[in-house]
Amino acid sequence: MTPEALALCVRGAVLAWLTESGLSVDLPAEFKLERPKSREHGDYATNIALALAKPAGLPPKAIAESLAPKIAEIPGVGAAEIAGPGFINIRLDSDALGQTAQIIVAAGAEFGTGQALAGRRINVEFISANPTGPLHLGHTRWAAVGDAIARVLVAAGAQVSTEFYINDRGVQLDKFGASVMAAAHDQEIPEDGYQGAYIHDLAAAIVIARPSIKELPIEEQFIAFREAAYALQLKQQQQVLEQFRTSFDLWASERALHESNAVEHGLELLREQGHVYELDGAVWLRTTDFGDDKDRVLVKADGEYTYFASDTAYYVNKRERDFDLCIYLLGADHHGYVNRLRAVAACNGDQLDQVEVLIGQLVKITRGGEEVKLSKRAGNIVTLDELVDEVGVDAARYSLIRYPVDSPLTLDLEVITLRTNDNPVFYVQYAHARIASVLRNAAELGIDWRNLHFIAGLLSHERENELLGALAEFPRVVAGAAELREPHRVARYLEDLASIYHRFYDSCRVLPRGDEDLTPEQVARLWLCAATRQTIFNGLQLLGVSAPDRM
RNA sequence: GCCCUCGUAGCUCAGUCGGAUAGAGCGACCGCCUCCUAAGCGGUAGGCCAUGGGUUCAAUUCCCGUCGAGGGCACCA
Structure with a gap:
């Protein structure tokens, strides 16, 4: 007998008892049937008598005494005892309990799946790192947790799309391209550019694949380097994630959103909803109507779209693909985005809770107790592939998933590498x-x-x-x-x-x-x-x- | 200044949509392989669940204040 089946039987017994006692009381929402911490309290325990005490106007113990015999009569139930302030502790017959083994073997890979989220279409976006460098440990936590969340949602019956949003447009990508080009010419990398050995590796790979690239006119050459570096870096990220057993249903390109006019389209829809206005030459979204601190700019006075505009367009795009819930996994350093993301949903005419933002504390890295500062531009990074090389995919994924994301996580590289048996x-x-x-x-x-x-x-x-x-x-x-x-x-x-x-x-x-x-x-x-x-x-x-x- | 997350054993952390004696691993100490994998099992020691109030039959869990830690408050990306 499964807990679900038992819960149904107990519910039935309670309803029968209520009718019999002439009480016109509904089954309380707090009604629970759970596995008590201590085995001494039986296989299952219910708080029904405690929950019923107030609405029925009777002492919990009196209810329990009257109800317990009814529960004991349920086939498969061996005993129902009253304990503590009014808990009813239920013991199953070993026959009823033992059947579970057969049920599980018969269910096979399906055991554990259910319908709790049946009918929901859920979009899960995570990592969404810039394609300007290797994925580091900050991304790693999301790679493991995001993927696991998606798997669990599917097991609960939801339809899920996992998505990685590629910021393949804008200033950072330009700086990245300029850095690689400088490296190819053995020039010093610009102050605000990307440092690190991987920049030189990329430059070398690009030049080997296309030696003539360095003879192109400077403007053309810059674009060629940028595009080639972007393609290589994105591919590297994709390979690393694949090796990490994290797969995405969609790699969504910001550039593609612009090229397909999705950004204008999104803006248009928001305009129709009436939350867009112009001020000082810029176009704003009135997110303060829905709990944001300040309104946000969509189009700057110089005519350029902001990042927020593409983010908004991407959201509209997700909704047009019929996802009724959009989950975003963000690092604690992005928690300022929570209200504006939810406000975007509201401005689009959706419910605030159709956007769910999970904020994860950043992973702190220590090496022998000493903190390792991560800085991509300084080139001081611990990357996902390095971690996997050292501890393996299983240990890396597991140690990142086993903690709730809102608790800060400290991984000591020495511990995780030297003491894997622990x-x-x-x-x-x-x-x-x-x-x-x-x-x-x-x-x-x-x-x-x-x-x-x-x-x-x-x-x-x-x-x-x-x-x-x-x-x-x-x-x-x-x-x-x-x-x-x-x-x-x-x-x-x-x-x-x-x-x-x-x-x-x-x-x-x-x-x-x-x-x-x-x-x-x-x-x-x-x-x-x-x-x-x-x-x-x-x-x-x-x-x-x-x-x-x-x- | 305002906002978010966190504060549980020596260390790293579970538990908390209110429930019956607060848990695990590591570290310390003591036991268990003639028998299915000892990467295992049993036991001992270790706690004012940061702190002060409030709500409740019941608070580590919910609400407010204080202290402490981390992070955020751009016509940046």
């Missing part, structure tokens, strides 16, 4: 490998557990009970992670699950020893192992982390 990712992966090994050994012994009779009620050991309960929580964890946009919940859950499995493994022998015969209990345990392996696999999949069969 990384929880290995703990989780080890549990998976361990189970894979047990299942492998079973196969070698000729045990075809899938075709042997599974008796759910035999899984009655305390540790089995604990494991089954934890497994049954997985769909709720995934749904919660999706709804709250917090994929770290999946990682923490997996760590718990791995720990519970290890404890089970420690107490419960799965395979027959020596020449012993296989028992029905061991068959049931093999199903339980298979269910656990599947759940860990599915969870790691959501994080983009591999689930090895051997370690």
Whole structure:
């Protein structure tokens, strides 16, 4: 019996009780059925009596005493006890609990997916780095978390597009082009240009591919360098992200927005909505109508579009592609954009909450306890590909995803490189490998557990009970992670699950020893192992982390 | 000055849309492999959940103030 099924039964029992008692009270919204922290409090606990106390005008304990017997009558429920201020603690029959293993094995890769966000079309934009250099650690956090959020949203039933907005237009790109050109001519790189070895590498690669480039007229040459450097750098970013298992459904070019007149089109739509005005020769968007600090300029007095204009156009474009929710992942250094982005939605005639901005604290890097300052222009950078080279994709992704994004994250390069065995990712992966090994050994012994009779009620050991309960929580964890946009919940859950499995493994022998015969209990345990392996696999999949069969 | 995020064990951090004794890893100490992966398991030690108020049957969680840390307030990109 799944928690969802039990919740429905409890709800039914409560409604029946209310009718019977002649109380015209609705089921309170605070009604919860959850897994209590302590096993002593049963498999599940509900606060229904506490929540009902006020509307019903009765003491919680009295309600609980009257309600508990009704809950105890639900098929599959072994006991319903009153505890504390009025909680009802529910214990399932081991038969009802044990069925979970079979349900999970049958669901396979689908276990954990659900319909919590069915019908939603969600656009997730993240990283959106300038194509003027390699991706560094600041981007890395979003590469891992953004991708995991998208995976979790999909698992919850949403239709998702992941997008990377390329700022391939404007002053920064020009400075980048000028820097590469200067490097190609062995000239000093301009003061406000981009420094760093990668500029020289790009310059060399461009000259090798097209030696005649240095003979072009200066204006033409500058554009040629800029375009070639841009193409190479973008490709490099794309390759690194692919290696990092972060994929995008759309790489949206700012330049393309301008070339296709999408910017003018967006401006036109906002004008129709009546929030655009002119002042001092510039064109403004009245974002202060919707909570922004100040109005924002769309077109400067000199006729140039601002970045904000393209951002706005991109938003309109997303809405025209029928996304009903646009999620932006931004670093804490961009939190000033939150109100204006939401205001853009409102100015477009949408609801404020159709834009959701997740602000992530920046990743602080230390090396042996000493802070490493990141500065792209100074060339002092720790890049995504360097991190991956040092610790591998699994450890890098996992250690970035396992923390909520609004908590500051400090990664010590020495720790993450020298002490990889301490990384929880290995703990989780080890549990998976361990189970894979047990299942492998079973196969070698000729045990075809899938075709042997599974008796759910035999899984009655305390540790089995604990494991089954934890497994049954997985769909709720995934749904919660999706709804709250917090994929770290999946990682923490997996760590718990791995720990519970290890404890089970420690107490419960799965395979027959020596020449012993296989028992029905061991068959049931093999199903339980298979269910656990599947759940860990599915969870790691959501994080983009591999689930090895051997370690 | 205004705004955002944060303040939990020695260290790195979970938990917090209010719930029953506050958790993990690392570090310290003590145990467990003739048996399915010891990258594992069990145990000990370590806390005024920054601080002062408020709301509530119940606050680490919600609200306000204070202190501390980080970040932001462009006709920049």
